[in-house]
Amino acid sequence: MKKLLIILVALFVVIQFIPANLPEVTVNNPDDLLKTTTVPDNIAQKLRASCYDCHSNETVYPWYSYLAPVSFLVSRDTREGRKKLNFSEWNKLSKVKKAKFLDEINDELEEGEMPMKIYTVIHRNAVLNDQDIKALQNWVDDYAESLFE
Amino acid sequence: MKKIILISAIFFVAATLMSISATENILNNTIPGNEKYVVPDDVQAIIDNKCFDCHNSQSKNMKGKMKLKFDKMQDLKVHKLIGKLDNIAESVTEGDMPPKKTIKKYPDMKLTPREVKTLSDWANGIIKDIAGE
Numbered sequence: 700m701k702k703l704l705i706i707l708v709a710l711f712v713v714i715q716f717i718p719a720n721l722p723e724v725t726v727n728n729p730d731d732l733l734k735t736t737t738v739p740d741n742i743a744q745k746l747r748a749s750c751y752d753c754h755s756n757e758t759v760y761p762w763y764s765y766l767a768p769v770s771f772l773v774s775r776d777t778r779e780g781r782k783k784l785n786f787s788e789w790n791k792l793s794k795v796k797k798a799k800f801l802d803e804i805n806d807e808l809e810e811g812e813m814p815m816k817i818y819t820v821i822h823r824n825a826v827l828n829d830q831d832i833k834a835l836q837n838w839v840d841d842y843a844e845s846l847f848e
Numbered sequence: 849m850k851k852i853i854l855i856s857a858i859f860f861v862a863a864t865l866m867s868i869s870a871t872e873n874i875l876n877n878t879i880p881g882n883e884k885y886v887v888p889d890d891v892q893a894i895i896d897n898k899c900f901d902c903h904n905s906q907s908k909n910m911k912g913k914m915k916l917k918f919d920k921m922q923d924l925k926v927h928k929l930i931g932k933l934d935n936i937a938e939s940v941t942e943g944d945m946p947p948k949k950t951i952k953k954y955p956d957m958k959l960t961p962r963e964v965k966t967l968s969d970w971a972n973g974i975i976k977d978i979a980g981e
Contacts, residue, residue: 795934795979802931806915843927847979 711767719770722777725756728787735790742838746786749814749825753780756787776815794846801843808832808839891970894963898946926978933975937968 902912
């Protein structure tokens with residue numbers, strides 16, 4: 700028993716030396732959605748709280764996200780999230796691509812796939828209730844429509 | 849006698865209409881307000897064979913149904929239509945559709961490179977006409 704504990708502790712210490720390569724944080728993003736587009740305050744606040752940690756360059760890393768093996772998970776999810784959709788680069792997208800992403804956001808919300816459960820379990824303020832979901836869906840739809848007026 | 853002929857004529861027409869509606873339904877062959885966007889036969893055939901089973905309003909595949917219903921596309925507003933069309937072009941080009949799981953089970957469902965090009969050219973062509981980009 701004691702031996703197992705020692706092995707586990709040793710393992711924990713050793714994996715700390717494996718670099719997690721957490722994606723870099725950049726605060727100044729001139730093409731950011733919230734900088735380039737008029738977004739209602741309540742929507743902007745929801746986007747920041749529920750999406751921006753993975754879908755922007757402004758990730759807020761809590762202390763435990765620097766500890767392996769959590770760091771490995773956070774690193775992977777953040778990297779994949781940004782690759783799929785990065786709100787910090789939003790205004791570089793064409794109108795058509797924006798429409799595609801807005802429609803996908805609507806579908807992800809409908810399915811309850813985003814934000815990911817593993818994220819909201821810890822980040823309770825990122826949880827979206829039915830009212831938040833409706834508000835976000837209405838906003839993505841209005842915004843997409845306004846792009847082609 | 850006249851009645852019988854009339855009834856059988858009606859039956860004949862109804863049966864014919866019903867049998868063609870299965871394919872005619874998709875997109876109604878037009879895009880809302882833009883009757884010039886006829887779905888060409890080659891595109892229609894690909895949709896029928898490789899997309900429609902999951903992407904229709906009666907589909908048992910909830911995810912597929914939620915994301916795209918070919919038989920309801922004519923009801924979409926322009927911004928939604930553009931979003932869906934761009935997603936079609938992107939997901940077939942990147943090989944994300946049909947899903948890998950489906951292809952593993954039914955290898956024939958895989959889109960050939962030619963079919964990918966036909967579908968994406970069609971989708972991108974309409975987008976270009978509507979949105980100009």
